[in-house]
Amino acid sequence: MVQALNHLRDQIDEVDQQLLDLLQQRIKLVHKVGEVKNQHGLPIYAPEREAAMLAKRRAEAESKGVPPALIEDVLRRVMRESYTSEKDSGFKTINPELGNIVVIGGRGQLGRLFVQMFRLSGYQVDVIGKEDWQQAPELFANAGLVLVSVPINLTEQIIARLDQLPENCILADITSIKAAPLSKMLAVHKGPVVGLHPMFGPDVPSLAKQVIVYADGRGSEQYQWLLQQMAIWGARLHPVDAESHDKAMTLIQSLRHFTSFAYGVHLAQEEADLELLLDLSSPIYRLELAMVGRLFAQSPYLYADIIMASEQSKAMIKRYHNNFGELLKLLENEDKQGFIQAFERVSDWFGEYSEEFLKESRGLLQQANDSRRA
Amino acid sequence: MVQALNHLRDQIDEVDQQLLDLLQQRIKLVHKVGEVKNQHGLPIYAPEREAAMLAKRRAEAESKGVPPALIEDVLRRVMRESYTSEKDSGFKTINPELGNIVVIGGRGQLGRLFVQMFRLSGYQVDVIGKEDWQQAPELFANAGLVLVSVPINLTEQIIARLDQLPENCILADITSIKAAPLSKMLAVHKGPVVGLHPMFGPDVPSLAKQVIVYADGRGSEQYQWLLQQMAIWGARLHPVDAESHDKAMTLIQSLRHFTSFAYGVHLAQEEADLELLLDLSSPIYRLELAMVGRLFAQSPYLYADIIMASEQSKAMIKRYHNNFGELLKLLENEDKQGFIQAFERVSDWFGEYSEEFLKESRGLLQQANDSRRA
Numbered sequence: 001m002v003q004a005l006n007h008l009r010d011q012i013d014e015v016d017q018q019l020l021d022l023l024q025q026r027i028k029l030v031h032k033v034g035e036v037k038n039q040h041g042l043p044i045y046a047p048e049r050e051a052a053m054l055a056k057r058r059a060e061a062e063s064k065g066v067p068p069a070l071i072e073d074v075l076r077r078v079m080r081e082s083y084t085s086e087k088d089s090g091f092k093t094i095n096p097e098l099g100n101i102v103v104i105g106g107r108g109q110l111g112r113l114f115v116q117m118f119r120l121s122g123y124q125v126d127v128i129g130k131e132d133w134q135q136a137p138e139l140f141a142n143a144g145l146v147l148v149s150v151p152i153n154l155t156e157q158i159i160a161r162l163d164q165l166p167e168n169c170i171l172a173d174i175t176s177i178k179a180a181p182l183s184k185m186l187a188v189h190k191g192p193v194v195g196l197h198p199m200f201g202p203d204v205p206s207l208a209k210q211v212i213v214y215a216d217g218r219g220s221e222q223y224q225w226l227l228q229q230m231a232i233w234g235a236r237l238h239p240v241d242a243e244s245h246d247k248a249m250t251l252i253q254s255l256r257h258f259t260s261f262a263y264g265v266h267l268a269q270e271e272a273d274l275e276l277l278l279d280l281s282s283p284i285y286r287l288e289l290a291m292v293g294r295l296f297a298q299s300p301y302l303y304a305d306i307i308m309a310s311e312q313s314k315a316m317i318k319r320y321h322n323n324f325g326e327l328l329k330l331l332e333n334e335d336k337q338g339f340i341q342a343f344e345r346v347s348d349w350f351g352e353y354s355e356e357f358l359k360e361s362r363g364l365l366q367q368a369n370d371s372r373r374a
Numbered sequence: 375m376v377q378a379l380n381h382l383r384d385q386i387d388e389v390d391q392q393l394l395d396l397l398q399q400r401i402k403l404v405h406k407v408g409e410v411k412n413q414h415g416l417p418i419y420a421p422e423r424e425a426a427m428l429a430k431r432r433a434e435a436e437s438k439g440v441p442p443a444l445i446e447d448v449l450r451r452v453m454r455e456s457y458t459s460e461k462d463s464g465f466k467t468i469n470p471e472l473g474n475i476v477v478i479g480g481r482g483q484l485g486r487l488f489v490q491m492f493r494l495s496g497y498q499v500d501v502i503g504k505e506d507w508q509q510a511p512e513l514f515a516n517a518g519l520v521l522v523s524v525p526i527n528l529t530e531q532i533i534a535r536l537d538q539l540p541e542n543c544i545l546a547d548i549t550s551i552k553a554a555p556l557s558k559m560l561a562v563h564k565g566p567v568v569g570l571h572p573m574f575g576p577d578v579p580s581l582a583k584q585v586i587v588y589a590d591g592r593g594s595e596q597y598q599w600l601l602q603q604m605a606i607w608g609a610r611l612h613p614v615d616a617e618s619h620d621k622a623m624t625l626i627q628s629l630r631h632f633t634s635f636a637y638g639v640h641l642a643q644e645e646a647d648l649e650l651l652l653d654l655s656s657p658i659y660r661l662e663l664a665m666v667g668r669l670f671a672q673s674p675y676l677y678a679d680i681i682m683a684s685e686q687s688k689a690m691i692k693r694y695h696n697n698f699g700e701l702l703k704l705l706e707n708e709d710k711q712g713f714i715q716a717f718e719r720v721s722d723w724f725g726e727y728s729e730e731f732l733k734e735s736r737g738l739l740q741q742a743n744d745s746r747r748a
Binding site for chain 1: 375378379382383385386389390391392393394395396397398399400401403404406407411413414433434435438439440441444445447448449450451452453454455487494498540573574575577578579582583584586587605608612614618619622623625626627630632633636637639640641642643644646647648650651652653655656657658659661662663664665666667668669670671672674675676677681683688690691692693694695696697699701706708713714716717718719720721723724727728729730731732734735736737738740741742744745746
């Protein structure tokens, strides 16, 4: 038996060596594609092409008796690596005539990422931190873009100081609320204005497929190049009006972060046995625990700011707490029928999305289970 | 440019064809390994061997300039496919002398999975549903294992009927609470007893790496073969005492399901714009939305039973609601300092886990982002 196994394992070793070589070749080829695209200013992420390529590969897999989902998952993973390596060769400069770019708060985590991306795209980038505000007038004099990347609670007061920018300079911010900063920017600056919200953390390996939301202020024809530049990085640009954005964020950010925070506090209060919870956890619970736990490896100030960002947020969290309390009564009254009725109303409300979510999460839970270590 | 791109894309096509062929070869080889293992009753999932193989591949990748994480992720994904295909060839019968296996509730989703796994392992399996209880005495007469797989709220009353099993027959259940069913089984049956809790849903592609928790009743030497059989399916067996298990489940199941339920009800009540939420969502929020939404594609009865399973569960949910309410006061009082203090206490409590969770979830969020469709 040992001999038979060893022989097979040697063969698997050989296949894996070839697999490694192919992955290496593929990364190099895609890198060359990136260079060609870059010379011509094409985005590194082209959704339709990617979808067409994957459909073709799935069909080929099918005809060879390989599960189509396998080749799709493998290629998606390989593509991530390719997107990441695009950074190394830099990106085309869409607006070479632009003056310098000034990033205020460019030493913060997300600010640094934007500084890096602009520099990789051939722009002259200057950074202003807390300590070097005295250099600001000089840096602003030739600025083509000023990007505000400071904590939410400072955003408006920093913007208030930007009333001396050149008239054609674009003023933009990347705060996670949009209405207040946008109207402040419009009030202090007469030139083009756009509010941005990058929907990702500073630790992404590349901007490919990452969403950047933008809310128009004025002068969209003047900041088009900026959107185009971010599209070249691979980002998905999504226009939104500032009010709808802020309302959605009370759910997407404030409430979700607060419930994660509350769940963490609760676990600590209960003196839960984390080790046991992990030992007993299903892939889905492990994922949920990781999503809560990851919050507490990050900055409390950042989350305090996001959660306490607006009265709207507080009101949303409060309504959730009240709804939760109402539902709790179903349990206290052992009202199984009431629970089922409420459940079914929500199923109707989700409509086809619940099935889609079930399918989508199944794949992700399997990936989580694949990664499970001994 | 078009010509240059087309030429490169042709080369990528070629590489991908070879990739497909290699994946096909590898799956076949692993399948043969499975056959050899199976003849000798070795588990399909061997954590140490898997870890050693991956470490070797990572080192080889490093020396070829391929990112080690890439080959690890690709191989983990390929291994899932191999584990899944193991099912096709069946599993070794660890206890060929056993009489028949009777699965009560074997037409439910999870029951069906166990019926299938036992049959693939060469056992004679009989199923008893609601309608054919009259056949029970006959089926029990030669039973070597009776497995109870019925909804939680029926488990105890079904067990109560099992007082006529052969003395050497193993009595087991797969209910998601363990203390009450276990003591009931011990009361009605004099032979070997073990409580099981499979920590996964019925839709897993294979049992490889899936956790099955077991709580000893009596006669562990007599049910050892059962644990061994499940290990051969690839499951990770985890011993636990029934009380600690049930306490952990008030968090892992009841509270988590209830908060997902409450969040779904809240979204519906707020008439949230799901499409907008998805457009604006970061990978992490999309994942959270999917985890909530997937609940509502499933049976409300199942979840009502799990959530209302015990007084302990209700008390846990109530304490969470109270804690949430206390934390809400921090917001109402604009007490940022209090928020940060609470946050830091929880960070301390999580200890090194929060960093680990951050790292682990980063990989999963990247996978979620890889799968993002246009």
